[in-house]
Amino acid sequence: MNLFDLADQNSDSLKKRCNSLEGRCRTRGSLNEFNNFIKRVISDWRICMNMRERVLNKVLVSGRYKNIYEVKKDRKEQLTKMGKPSIPRQEAIKKHLGEHAEPRIIFDSTFEDGNELVYGALNIGGLGLTGFGPLCVVIKREQAERYSSLAFIKEDSEKYVVNDRVDLDRLKQDVSNKEHIPLLVALKHESDIERVRTDKWSSVICCARGKHDYVYVEAVTKDKILSTHIETVRMSEENYRVYTQYASEDYESEIDEDNGYRLFILDGIIILLEKLGIELEVI
Amino acid sequence: MTIKIIAVAPEDGWAFILKGDRIFLLRPPYFSSSQIEVSEKAVETAVSSLGFERSDATFDGISEVVRYLKETYVKSMKDQGIVPPSSEKLKRILKYAPDKILLEYLDKAKNELIPEGKISVAASLAFDFIKLEKVKNNLEMLEKAVEILEVWHERELQKERLVFENLSETWVNKFPNAVKRYSIDGLIKRQRAISKRGQLLYLKSGGA
Numbered sequence: 001m002n003l004f005d006l007a008d009q010n011s012d013s014l015k016k017r018c019n020s021l022e023g024r025c026r027t028r029g030s031l032n033e034f035n036n037f038i039k040r041v042i043s044d045w046r047i048c049m050n051m052r053e054r055v056l057n058k059v060l061v062s063g064r065y066k067n068i069y070e071v072k073k074d075r076k077e078q079l080t081k082m083g084k085p086s087i088p089r090q091e092a093i094k095k096h097l098g099e100h101a102e103p104r105i106i107f108d109s110t111f112e113d114g115n116e117l118v119y120g121a122l123n124i125g126g127l128g129l130t131g132f133g134p135l136c137v138v139i140k141r142e143q144a145e146r147y148s149s150l151a152f153i154k155e156d157s158e159k160y161v162v163n164d165r166v167d168l169d170r171l172k173q174d175v176s177n178k179e180h181i182p183l184l185v186a187l188k189h190e191s192d193i194e195r196v197r198t199d200k201w202s203s204v205i206c207c208a209r210g211k212h213d214y215v216y217v218e219a220v221t222k223d224k225i226l227s228t229h230i231e232t233v234r235m236s237e238e239n240y241r242v243y244t245q246y247a248s249e250d251y252e253s254e255i256d257e258d259n260g261y262r263l264f265i266l267d268g269i270i271i272l273l274e275k276l277g278i279e280l281e282v283i
Numbered sequence: 284m285t286i287k288i289i290a291v292a293p294e295d296g297w298a299f300i301l302k303g304d305r306i307f308l309l310r311p312p313y314f315s316s317s318q319i320e321v322s323e324k325a326v327e328t329a330v331s332s333l334g335f336e337r338s339d340a341t342f343d344g345i346s347e348v349v350r351y352l353k354e355t356y357v358k359s360m361k362d363q364g365i366v367p368p369s370s371e372k373l374k375r376i377l378k379y380a381p382d383k384i385l386l387e388y389l390d391k392a393k394n395e396l397i398p399e400g401k402i403s404v405a406a407s408l409a410f411d412f413i414k415l416e417k418v419k420n421n422l423e424m425l426e427k428a429v430e431i432l433e434v435w436h437e438r439e440l441q442k443e444r445l446v447f448e449n450l451s452e453t454w455v456n457k458f459p460n461a462v463k464r465y466s467i468d469g470l471i472k473r474q475r476a477i478s479k480r481g482q483l484l485y486l487k488s489g490g491a
Binding site: 213264 | 294296
């Protein structure tokens with residue numbers, strides 16, 4: 001089964017359901033808000049991936065983002081080179097994922113080229129899902145539009161795995177291609193469109209809610225995500241302040257070894273970003 | 284209280300910890316305020332998609348957990364042959380700091396470090412800041428940095444005055460004949476010159 005075909009096949013249903021939503025908004029007197037919401041998503045949608053510092057550093061050094069399967073493959077090769085025994089790849093992935101391996105593996109293995117899938121989140125501004133990593137890596141819009149495969153899922157894909165199988169009936173309703181992403185998002189956030197102020201939409205679409213229950217529209221591609229595809233990297237002012245605090249430690253006393261390394265990694269990231277002409281936005 | 288690390292990303296020093304029956308995400312800078320309570324689902328996602336590894340290491344308290352994460356992080360850097368960065372490199376990050384943060388640090392230098400007597404620390408911070416384009420182009424920051432340097436300069440002059448005042452007493456008490464012959468002003472003037480050039484004898488450049 002092909003996930004991206006499912007996304008294309010859902011287009012008519014999305015249009016139909018969105019027409020109904022438009023009708024409901026008209027009746028409730030919130031047609032303007034609905035239209036503005038759709039326009040905002042059309043104009044601003046991007047794919048983002050939140051990364052920890054070392055992860056981004058590796059992407060910039062190697063030139064490409066690697067999914068969990070590739071990371072494991074690399075580690076296996078490294079161990080083999082070092083003469084250490086390695087375990088079969090699938091087993092290694094299961095071992096890595098532990099008792100919770102199943103949802104990811106079940107989802108990926110349900111689809112063609114499942115082990116090539118790379119996951120991100122829809123972003124229309126803001127810092128993304130900082131609980132996953134403080135650095136919000138945003139892919140260029142024109143690049144994402146050129147990806148030969150790109151689908152959006154209403155929720156975290158793992159939530160569609162129920163009783164060891166993917167709930168395809170539900171997934172088929174909740175997936176869209178890039179052309180219809182505004183419709184999928186509008187359907188998901190019907191109540192928010194009227195309730196939430198325009199300037200808060202970006203944080204409603206992609207945020208942590210409660211005890212790390214992440215609310216986001218998942219973006220999935222099997223295209224290779226290269227470092228040259230990055231438009232910008234965002235970091236919170238609060239996080240940057242922590243780094244500046246580390247740097248200022250060095251004025252008063254000897255900096256802690258780990259903090260020194262952290263600064264060093266961030267400095268390396270900044271240099272690599274500059275070389276690629278990518279901006280680090282502190283917001 | 285026993286704390287268990289249930290998943291860890293050693294290369295970044297991030298961990299999910301189990302305290303009693305509650306799970307928290309612990310990450311640098313490890314402030315207690317930055318611990319976020321999370322659900323089991325967040326741990327699943329971290330392990331399945333974010334490169335975390337399962338763990339069952341237990342510790343006697345949070346400080347032990349933090350020490351372990353810091354040590355593991357440093358070890359992972361060293362294992363990859365990454366050498367500790369120089370002080371100069373550490374400060375390069377200031378170049379990208381937003382104006383707001385730079386201003387905060389200049390204020391800290393002025394309002395905390397100077398009153399605490401850490402004038403030379405404040406001055407070295409101001410010296411580094413004043414070289415930044417952002418500070419050069421921002422009158423408010425520039426004025427603050429200059430103000431700090433003026434305080435430092437005044438303090439240095441004061442120190443020098445104090446040193447030479449003490450020296451006057453030493454000359455008068457211990458070398459009265461020299462004072463009678465060359466005058467205290469003459470002696471101090473000569474001593475200042477020696478102190479300034481850092482050597483006893485004046486050597487002409489190119490001289491034999």
